[in-house]
Amino acid sequence: MKRYYVGKEALDLVDSEGFELKYYILEDEFYEKDVCISKYGIEIEKKEKTRIEKSQVNDITTDQARIDFIVKTLMKNNVTPVHLYDVIVNML
Numbered sequence: 799m800k801r802y803y804v805g806k807e808a809l810d811l812v813d814s815e816g817f818e819l820k821y822y823i824l825e826d827e828f829y830e831k832d833v834c835i836s837k838y839g840i841e842i843e844k845k846e847k848t849r850i851e852k853s854q855v856n857d858i859t860t861d862q863a864r865i866d867f868i869v870k871t872l873m874k875n876n877v878t879p880v881h882l883y884d885v886i887v888n889m890l
Contacts, residue, residue, distance in 0.1 A: 800825040801841065804869050807876055817846035821873050823865055824856060838865035840872065840886070842879045853879030855886045 802823045810816040824839035839856035859865050877885050
């Protein structure tokens, strides 16, 4: 499985230290009738001081343009790892 870094968002909160979110596209290739097909997923990593929280959802789509749109939407809305699965389900 390949992992592509898309971007990060740094959030500074009033009552706490803040945290950083990193977004990745995951790509897994498989062959169907001698044709290579890519399945795409998303991983989000949240770093807060020394604590790191991660979550990923695999096999979201085989459409690269769709996964690009989804990950940019997640970044725009600062989706965290704990909410990743629910947001993906609502988007599909």
